[in-house]
Amino acid sequence: MKFLYYSVFLMLFSTAVFAQEVDVDATLIVVKNEVEKGNYDKALSLLEPLHTKFPENEDVTIYMGRIYSWKKDYKKAIEILTPMTDRSKPNAEALFAIVNTYYWSEQFEKCIFYCDKYLETDPNSAEILKIKVTCLEKLNRNEEALAIIEKAGIVDNSTQPFRGIRTLIGRKSKNAISASYLNVSTSNPGQSPFHYGYVEYSHKFSKSAIVGRANVGHVNNDTQMLFETDYYQTFSNKSYLYANSGLSTGETVFPVAKVGLEYYFAPHKKFDYALGVRFMHFDSDDITLLTGQLAYNTGSYTFAYRPYYDTSNELFSHVLSLQRTNEEKERILRLELQYGNVPYLYLYNGFTQPLKAYRAGIQYQYRFGDSFFVRPVFLYEYEEYLPDEYRNRFNVQLIVTKRF
Structure with a gap:
């Protein structure tokens, strides 16, 4: 008789458990479909009766907390998840969910606290470590973030998941030193190279x-220097102002004096705009250049057009550029097409006349480690040096930079 009683009891119990599992699983399938459609309120209306019926089912409770996070009701999500995260034996899935909730709501100190709780049971979780390191970077606790990255690299021999964060930390470096050499050569006919x-x-x-720069030029057996200062001022609307000034020790290799001002407007959707003016005083003439830029940004590519107008000589020059940028690795590949008397970096000839010049250039920036950069530049010109007389001109430059 007892055997029959226990058999009936077990059968009824198993049937109830099976019915509960079917009920929960079937509802969760429907809820998941609604979540994928972004119908969070409808998903919650299906989950709440299930939660009331089976309050001991923590999977349902956690899913409710996640949905509230996804709909950005972070306060409600934390209220639901906290009882499962703050007990003596926290639920790992609830911990993971509350970490994301605090991260998305930009409560970085709290997020770090729950990251540490999760890491007590799974110290090598790459996802949680990445969230913690990101929070530390947001709080400017950069040394702590780098220490975690280095430790993670020792454990699994890779810091791949943290490259973007290392780049962000590297860009916070306050100082940088750069050095450059530029060689300008000509052929058919040729002349002594400029250095x-x-x-x-x-x-x-x-x-x-602020940038301080000392330039030196050796042209036609004459060596002169140009001392420059650049200043950048950013504004709250993401626009910024660029100012430049310089004085030279001579009158021919560089301008005797120069000033420049350019304002970069706040980006509008995928477009950037700028307007500027540059003034250069030479011993024999004064040059005023009006310039600006229109750029279109799409993903990692930027297409830009920059004109120059020489008001003294009534000359128009043009630059078209296509640049591909890898933000994580800080690599840049830039192609340029130029026409006219375009200033090559800090160089502009005071003896301007309406002669034609066609140019094509390429430059590439590569980062070694976290803070050392090398940028080679090559620019070829087909230059009209006398009316209807053309020659080849080659500009080869190398720029090295160390930030710290």
Whole structure:
């Protein structure tokens, strides 16, 4: 008789458990479909009766917390998840869910606290470590973030998941030193090469930056220097102002004096705009250039057009560029097509006349480690040096930069 009683009891119990599992699983399938459609309120209306009927089912409770997070009701999500995360034996899935909730709501200190709780049971979780490192970077606790990255690299011999964060931390470096050498050669007919170089130091403040640069040029057996200062000021609307000034020790290799000002407007959707003016005083003439830029950004590519108008000589010059940028690796590949008397970096000839010049250039930036950059530049010109007389002109430059 007892055997029959227990058999009936077990059968009824098993049937009830099976019915519960079917009820929960079937509802969760429908809820998942609604979530994928973004119908969070409808998904919650299906889950809440299930939660009331089976309050001990933590999978249902956690899913409710996740949905509230996805619909950005972070306060409600935390209220649901906290009882399962703050007990003596926390639920790992609930911990994972509350980590994301605090991260998405930008409560970074709290997020780090729950990351640490999760890491007590799974210290090598790449996803949680990445969230913690990101929170530390947001709080400017950069040394702690880098220490975690280095430790993670020792454990699994890779810091791949953290490359983007390392780049963000690297860009916060306040200082940089650069050095450059530029060789300008000609052929058919040829002449003695021109040699230029510079050393510069830059420092970033919270909303501005300043650059000091010493240029040297050796042209036609004459060596002169140009000392420059660049200043950048950013504004809250994401626009910024660029200013430049310089004085030289001579009158021919560089301008005797130069000033420039350019304002970069706040980006509008995928477009960037800028307007500027540059003034250069030579011993024999003064040059005023009006310039600006229109750029279109799409993903990692930027297509830009920049005109120059020489008001003194009534000359128009044009630059078309296509640049591909890898933000994570800080690599840049830039192609340029130029026409007219375009200033090559800091160089502009005071003896301008309406002669034609066609140019095609390429430059590439590569980062070694976290803070050392190399940028080779090559620009070919088909230059009309006398009316109807053309020659080849080659500009080859190397720029190396160390930030710290």
